[in-house]
Amino acid sequence: MAGPKLSAADIGQLYEQHGAALLLYARSFVVDAAVGEDLVHEVFLKLLRGETTVPDIPLAYLYRAVRNAALNTRRDRRSHEAHDNEIPWFQHREGKQEEELALQSALGELPEDQRAIVIMRIWGGMTLEEVADATEAPLSTAASRYRYALEKLRERLKPWRRLT
Amino acid sequence: MDEYDNAFESYLRQFEPRRPGALTHGQTTPFLRLRRLAAAVVVMMFIGASILLVRQKPLPTGGGVNTARFSAQGQPASVLPMIQLTQLALENPTGLDASLSEASRSMLPDFQAARSTLRVLAKE
Numbered sequence: 599m600a601g602p603k604l605s606a607a608d609i610g611q612l613y614e615q616h617g618a619a620l621l622l623y624a625r626s627f628v629v630d631a632a633v634g635e636d637l638v639h640e641v642f643l644k645l646l647r648g649e650t651t652v653p654d655i656p657l658a659y660l661y662r663a664v665r666n667a668a669l670n671t672r673r674d675r676r677s678h679e680a681h682d683n684e685i686p687w688f689q690h691r692e693g694k695q696e697e698e699l700a701l702q703s704a705l706g707e708l709p710e711d712q713r714a715i716v717i718m719r720i721w722g723g724m725t726l727e728e729v730a731d732a733t734e735a736p737l738s739t740a741a742s743r744y745r746y747a748l749e750k751l752r753e754r755l756k757p758w759r760r761l762t
Numbered sequence: 763m764d765e766y767d768n769a770f771e772s773y774l775r776q777f778e779p780r781r782p783g784a785l786t787h788g789q790t791t792p793f794l795r796l797r798r799l800a801a802a803v804v805v806m807m808f809i810g811a812s813i814l815l816v817r818q819k820p821l822p823t824g825g826g827v828n829t830a831r832f833s834a835q836g837q838p839a840s841v842l843p844m845i846q847l848t849q850l851a852l853e854n855p856t857g858l859d860a861s862l863s864e865a866s867r868s869m870l871p872d873f874q875a876a877r878s879t880l881r882v883l884a885k886e
Contacts, residue, residue, distance in 0.1 A: 617785075621781070639785055646785075688778060689780060690777050691776050691777075698777060719771075745767075752770055
């Protein structure tokens, strides 16, 4: 269902609040940082140009749009994926680079549906209800996927957490 | 969601995903630039092909009486070859008249070419 048209200020605010999580989400599909950033920009630029109408829940739309764009790009650029990411996905507040990479690796190994939910919930700040809507899954399914994902991440990051 | 999960969530939030660059309204992404470039290349190829086709089209050589450039319907008319006309005039003058009459129904006189019908008639 299409909601009211967003103003440029609204779109700017969405970008400010969720751009980083959306970029992380994009980069979980396409490893190249610049490509991921272009994807996110493209989605927001379409909104700014009024080329698309936004449903009632813009966040769900944004994640879906980024995912679709990322999958299209990944299909077109499969041969280029060897140029891996020199720029890590994360920046730890205290500069723990090994942990940054460990988390990146652990997150990248999650199944796509679990990874998406973790990104939306942890870094996108979405409620599980919003996540369920964005992923078009029942709330119970979204919740159980989230628990599974957290468990796997916890297991993978255990060595580093012991040190802290 | 229990305390155990909350603690781990807090731990994960210590890792901040990198922020994308600033977004400006007039910005074009490489994808957009690529699309525009591709569109420009297609247009240029179309124009180039059109020019080549026009150049390759054979022009009238002046070897015939250019009685007309365009027919009454506005379509380019064929040029009557001089050799054929001469041959026809020698062998069958009646046929020449009939042929010219037939051609004149669908052709208009050429007023511009150096060897146009009107110029030829004026010289005679």
